[in-house]
Amino acid sequence: MKRIETDLPGCLVFEPVVHEDARGEFYESFNHAVLAGHGLQPRFVQGNVSVSRRGVLRGLHYQWPNPQGKYLSVLEGEVWDVAIDIRRGSPHFGRWTAVLLSGQNRRQFWIPEGFAHGFVALSDRVVFNYLCTASYDPAADASIRWDDPQLAIDWPVAAPQLSAKDAAAPTLADIVADRLPLYEPSPHALPSDASWDRR
Numbered sequence: 001m002k003r004i005e006t007d008l009p010g011c012l013v014f015e016p017v018v019h020e021d022a023r024g025e026f027y028e029s030f031n032h033a034v035l036a037g038h039g040l041q042p043r044f045v046q047g048n049v050s051v052s053r054r055g056v057l058r059g060l061h062y063q064w065p066n067p068q069g070k071y072l073s074v075l076e077g078e079v080w081d082v083a084i085d086i087r088r089g090s091p092h093f094g095r096w097t098a099v100l101l102s103g104q105n106r107r108q109f110w111i112p113e114g115f116a117h118g119f120v121a122l123s124d125r126v127v128f129n130y131l132c133t134a135s136y137d138p139a140a141d142a143s144i145r146w147d148d149p150q151l152a153i154d155w156p157v158a159a160p161q162l163s164a165k166d167a168a169a170p171t172l173a174d175i176v177a178d179r180l181p182l183y184e185p186s187p188h189a190l191p192s193d194a195s196w197d198r199r
């Protein structure tokens with residue numbers, strides 16, 4: 001598993017080893033021991049799949065309380081995927097990073113608790129697959145405008161298709177502080193001296 005740093009601390013990309021043979025291919029979509037070797041020990045409690053057409057944008061979403069760490073990948077198609085640090089007190093508050101995830105690059109994207117997340121579909125059909133470290137809590141489900149001028153996210157699609165919820169989302173500046181996640185060390189970060197299988 002190759003680790004790729006992003007320009008937003010805490011958000012990491014992993015590229016699995018792909019085993020190809022005459023039948024096709026095999027790769028691990030998640031491996032606890034491998035992530036532990038990179039200092040992460042996420043405990044996933046829910047898996048989600050969404051299917052989107054080209055131009056659909058889902059986001060920007062987060063949960064607070066009950067924030068969700070997410071481990072994201074694309075099984076079919078391609079997305080431009082964005083994570084934003086919205087944790088009150090974070091030195092990186094309001095900063096975002098973007099990663100191209102596709103069935104072709106098989107990249108897996110870890111976004112810690114307290115970040116907002118969204119993606120836009122760049123192919124005719126996208127099958128988006130992800131694991132979450134907390135269960136869905138409709139009462140804690142929250143959104144931020146995809147085109148928030150303060151965030152100035154450089155989306156590659158000018159007029160995406162949005163859900164009514166996302167079209168009506170507030171800007172970050174309009175969200176009262178106690179509705180934003182608190183900056184706290186990820187519960188899944190291992191002590192730096194943890195000796196784990198470092199495959």
Ligand SMILES: Cc1cn([C@H]2C[C@H](O)[C@@H](COP(=O)(O)OP(=O)(O)O[C@H]3O[C@H](C)C(=O)[C@H](O)[C@H]3O)O2)c(=O)[nH]c1=O
Nearest residue numbers: 048050058059061062070117118119135136137163165
């Ligand atoms: C998230 C979720 C939704 N639902 C139900 C609620 C609605 O009836 C329907 C669609 O929900 P929503 O429009 O919130 O789905 P997305 O726009 O794909 O939301 C997700 O998109 C962004 C990219 C995320 O990172 C979040 O995981 C999540 O917010 O599924 C569930 O039953 N369980 C769930 O965990």
